[in-house]
Amino acid sequence: MGKRIIIDPITRIEGHLRIEVEVEGGKVKNAWSSAQMFRGIEIILKGRDPRDAPLFTQRSCGVCTYTHYLASIRAVEDAVGVKIPDNARIIRNLLHGAQFQHDHIVHFYGLSALDWVDVVNALKADPKKTAALADNASNDPKGGAAYFREVQQRIKTFVDSGQLGPFANAYWGHPAYRLPPEANLMATAHYIEALRLQAKTARMHAVFGAKNPHLQSLAVGGVTCVADLTPDRIAEFLFLWKETQDFVKNVYLPDILAVAPFYKDWGTIGGTTNFLAWGDLPESAKEPDSFFLPRGVIMNRDLKGVKMADPDKVTEHVTRSWYKGNDARHPYNGETNPIEGDPKYDTADKYSWIKAPRYDNQACEVGPLARTLVAYGYGKKEIAELVNGALQKLSLPASALFSTLGRTAARAIETVAIGDAMEPWIMELVGNLKKGNDKTYTSWTMPKTGKGCGLNDVARGSLGHWVEIEDGKIKNYQYVVPSTWNLGPRCKAGKLGPVEESLIGTPVADPKNPLEIIRTVHSFDPCIACAVHVIDPHSNEVYKVRVL
DSSP, rough: OOOOEEEOOSSSSOOOEEEEEEETEEEEEEEEEOOOOOHHHHHHHTSOOOOHHHHHGGGSSSSSSHHHHHHHHHHHHHTTTTTOHHHHHHHHHHHHHHHHHHHHHHHIIIIIIGGTTTGGGGGGOOOHHHHHHHHHHHOOOOHHHHHHHHHHHHHHHHTTTTTTGGEEEEEEEOOTOOOOHHHHHHHHHHHHHHHHHHHHHHHHHHHHHHHSSSSSEEEEESOOOOOOOHHHHHHHHHHHHHHHHHIIEEEEEEEHHHGGGGGGGGGSSSSOOOOOOOEEESSSSSSSEEEEEEEEESSSSOGGGGGGOOGGGEEEEEETTBBBBOBBGGGGGGGOOOOOOOOOOTTSSSOOOSSSSEEETTTOBBBBHHHHHHHHHHHOHHHHHHHHHHHHTTOOGGGGGSSHHHHHHHHHHHHHHHHHHHHHHHHHHHHHHHTTTTOOOOOOOSEEEEEEEEEEEEHHHHHHHEEEEEEEEEEEEEEEEEEHHHHOOTTTTOOOHHHHHTTTBBBBOOSSSSSHHHHHHTTTSSSOEEEEEEEEOOOOOOEEEOOO
């Protein structure tokens, strides 16, 4: 007899996601990941001018808005055979770096931290002890007993009002929370700081991108913001970057390292097997060799065996997805043919709108952990030093990287590394302008036919757009996004998707309040969302719960 528990809705993710797991003996025995929303932008693009594709595809999401814009632009540039000037490359990198800084800060504080931090428990903290902890844990200029006392009073007023807003329906008091009250108060104070900062990080996009979300300054052949390359605009971007990077280095990464010691066992929970990174942030016209985030694939957790990733080895399966057909196809030959009518959810058959991407027939995790592991495997200094420093501070082996804890820490580590790399890019741009080089665009002509692939690695993981042009129009368009890689269902061979795999073996103390499952799901930063189902094969009792 089965027990089914529905958590509806899961918030702090974007879109509509359903996770169903079977629990036996206090641990997850089986798992299914199901996307509950169909959009079909790939269908809408057929027959349109290829230059329309970036404007449509970036509307796929208002969170990681810039990323589809960039991948689509690159796909069309590949199809028409145009190379962009150095200044365009630098500006695109700066916009992309700003996206990483914004997304990772928002993910930890706004979307993930509350799985580890008990906000209500912060009311029990001693502000003086909290100030001492903060002085030892971080270099945040804000602090002191008076500061934390004021934050604590704000929390108390909020709780006493009975209107918890974003803190409602959470698992406060759950035994899986382990931080002492002072650490909870410190982290909650930093949560509030991050809310203020995220508006400033978004402004970096507006400096060279005109607006956020949905930037407007990219074009096939380069960028259109040459008029914005003034000393004042560059200084504004530099000021925003510095304030953000100071927070990343003095608060964000230290918070991760302060929280992690209380959850070291999570260094063995929530891991996957294979990892893929397309890489990104080219530092010269030589690609992919010049990528700051290197391209690579790791199979069976073999860090020493990291190899260059080949986009020709990508296929998408639809056997377990709500699409017609049963063939695994490369994106150039991909189809988006949804089954008509209301889809039937059946974990033994089809159960998701997401396709199942595979690299060389293997499911691969993408995202910050994959990028960090690939860079670490290659021995990239900027990443390796940060990884080794974190492992040493936490007294953890490298194997702990393959986990929910490792995935969470990898985001902070790469945010530091990318942020540090942005200052030299700004100075390179300034140097070019001082020499009189203000070229940001290369002219081109539309071919009758062509095929192009635009790859990038974005906050949530590896992203690829593929376009085929015929008679100057889009004949076919496919894109494989990070959450497709991570949250996809089983494939034709029955292999689990990465999130499904990561949940196997997860301990669940209380099936009515499965906080542990949510921790791992949130660690992937899903760009879809909505319900998690937990099945216990020993009863059929149904519970309806709501969760933050």
